[in-house]
Amino acid sequence: MRIQYNQGQFVQNRYNHTNTELNKTLNKLSSGYQINQAADDAAGLTISEKMRGQIRGLEQAAENIQDGISLVNVADSAMGIIQDPNLIRLRELAIQSANDTNTDEDRQKIQTEVDAIIEGIRDIGNNTEFNGMKLLAGTLDKDNNNHNVFSGSLANYVQQVTTTGGVTDVYSYNGKDYASAIIDFSNINSAQDASKLDGKGVYYTCCTCNKAYSIKFVNGTPDTSRLNEENPVMEVDISSITNGTDLVDKIIETAYGQPGYVHDPANQTPPSTATSFVNHYSQLTSDDAKIFIYDNREGYNNEPWPMSGSGVFELNVFGEPAVEPELFFHLKIQLGSNENQNLQISIPNVTVEYLKLDPLKMDTQAQANAALTKLDAVMAKVSKSRSIMGSYANRLEHAYNTASNTGENLTKAESNLRDADMANEITKLNKDQVLLQSSQSMMTQINQMSQSILEILA
Incomplete structure (x- = not known):
């Protein structure tokens, strides 16, 4: 018979463990949550x-x-x-x-x-x-983000017009910067959107004179006779346009006479297919639905345009009345x-x-x-x-x-993560109660055995 190891220690440990589990189950049943403290489920608590x-x-x-x-x-x-x-x-x-x-x-x-x-x-x-x-x-x-919201003008149908009033953007090519205006037509997503541009347009002047170049959108056959006027107007047919990228491609195709053409600023001479519109400050290139209208001469990109009628960029066709801006009360x-x-x-x-x-x-x-x-x-x-x-x-x-x-x-997802499964917890409660009572009974039996041993030793 060994006396250093007492079976009562094992029973006592099991009793303590069962009692702890029973208390946890009681906490879950009384609160309705399976996570009552961080120790119950640290990761689950964070997610919950x-x-x-x-x-x-x-x-x-x-x-x-x-x-x-x-x-x-x-x-x-x-x-x-x-x-x-x-x-x-x-x-x-x-x-x-x-x-x-x-x-x-x-x-x-x-x-x-x-x-x-x-x-x-x-x-x-x-x-x-x-x-x-x-x-x-x-x-x-303008809205709360300082975007133009002219419901009757071109600005209502484009996502970004960054240079209204002056040519103050920059087009970069092969490490060189050129004075540019930018329009983002990303808001054009359907033929219906494109049709709203009919009769509208933009104009801009070069950086060394007051000659105005206008791009006007028309729903049908463009009038090419205005290309040779003192202030040229290039009409662009929008009847087949369904998105902003198509519109930008159509503008460049109309100007240069070539689909997908990209002008190299280092080459001062437009291709033979180009219209007379792309001359001087009126070069065009694109980035998806964004069009760059730039001067292919270096040195003008840091000037505070407009100045004395040069470097102007406006949202209407030159010589035609601008659409009066509408006023709004904005909130988010x-x-x-x-x-x-x-x-x-x-x-x-x-x-x-x-x-x-x-x-x-x-x-x-x-x-x-x-x-x-x-x-x-x-x-x-x-x-x-x-x-x-x-x-x-x-x-x-x-x-x-x-x-x-x-x-x-x-x-529902948070409930699955945090709420207690009452049926499962009640089952655990019954199990722990049985085990607890069994442990108590065993401890009583062990105590009685110890008394018998002491009687023998006596």
């Missing part, structure tokens, strides 16, 4: 906490989106009131005033109602607010739980001043007819603004559904 941050972020993003939908709906409702009954009533009055059965006194009364309606529209445009922000009286023609709606997951919302300005609705005279038949023309243009602008609001509302609704579904799926 990250998921929880994402879930809480998505819940807040869903609330943000609902606020955004409410804001857009307020703007749309206000525009709807401007349109109907106000603008429609003004149009009715213009048609009434245009009828010569009315006397001058009748038309004065009509004009009184017209003035009152315009004041009502003025109040709506200037005072429609959401959380203290005036929605319909925006004053900016945070759509997700991470950085830069947002939607830029630009609400068009529909105030009386910007719509140029005042003055609106109907004192004579001629004025009434002119008022009809003006009102049709104003109604078209307001309708376009409402369609923009509708597209924002639809996109926000899709974003809300996405955030809700993503949050739901993340919650």
Whole structure:
């Protein structure tokens, strides 16, 4: 018989281990979590906490989106009131005033109602607010990233115009830098997008004179006669264009008469197939949907263009009226739980001043007819603004559904990782209780055996 080793030590160790496991099981059953402290599952805890941050972020993003939908709906409702009954009533009055059965006194009364309606529209445009922000009286023609947002101009259909006003970009080739303007047409992704360029274009002047070179987009056969004017205009057919890269390739093909042509700045002479347009400062090259318009002479890339009419770059065809920029109220709606997951919302300005609705005279038949023309243009602008609001509302609704579904799926994944399997834990509890009771019984038996040994020794 050995006395250095006591079987009771083994039973005691098993009892302690079972008791520890039993306590862990009780903790999981009482909390509902299988991870109650980092020691339970260090890696699982890290992943779970990250998921929880994402879930809480998505819940807040869903609330943000609902606020955004409410804001857009307020703007749309206000525009709807401007349109109907106000603008429609003004149009009715213009048609009434245009009828010569009315006397001058009748038309004065009509004009009184017209003035009152315009004041009502003025109040709506200037005072429609959401959380203290005036929605319909925006004053900016650029978004929060300083990008041009001229809805009627070329800038609305391109991703990047980096040099409006001056030729201040650089085109690098074989280690040499050249003064350049850059346009990125990456936003052109369909034939419908390309069709919006019809009639629009750009012009630029060289770095040593004021000669203007214009690129104009047309939907059909280009007019080549303007290539030889004092300020040449190169028309580019966009009827078959479906994306920005195709558009850039078409511009270069039209200019040089060769598909896929790349001009070497070191070669001062364009190919024999080139039009007279690519002469002096008007060389073209590309990088996918980005076009470089550059001066193939070195030494001008560090100048602060424009200067005295040289080095000018503008978003309209030279000699043709520039499209008036539209004004907006810009804000970003945070759509997700991470950085830069947002939607830029630009609400068009529909105030009386910007719509140029005042003055609106109907004192004579001629004025009434002119008022009809003006009102049709104003109604078209307001309708376009409402369609923009509708597209924002639809996109926000899709974003809300996405955030809700993503949050739901993340919650399920986090639950699988962190929540306790109650059925499994109850089974373990029963097992540990049986083992604990068995250990207690064995310890009692061992103690009794020890007493018997002591009696023998005595």
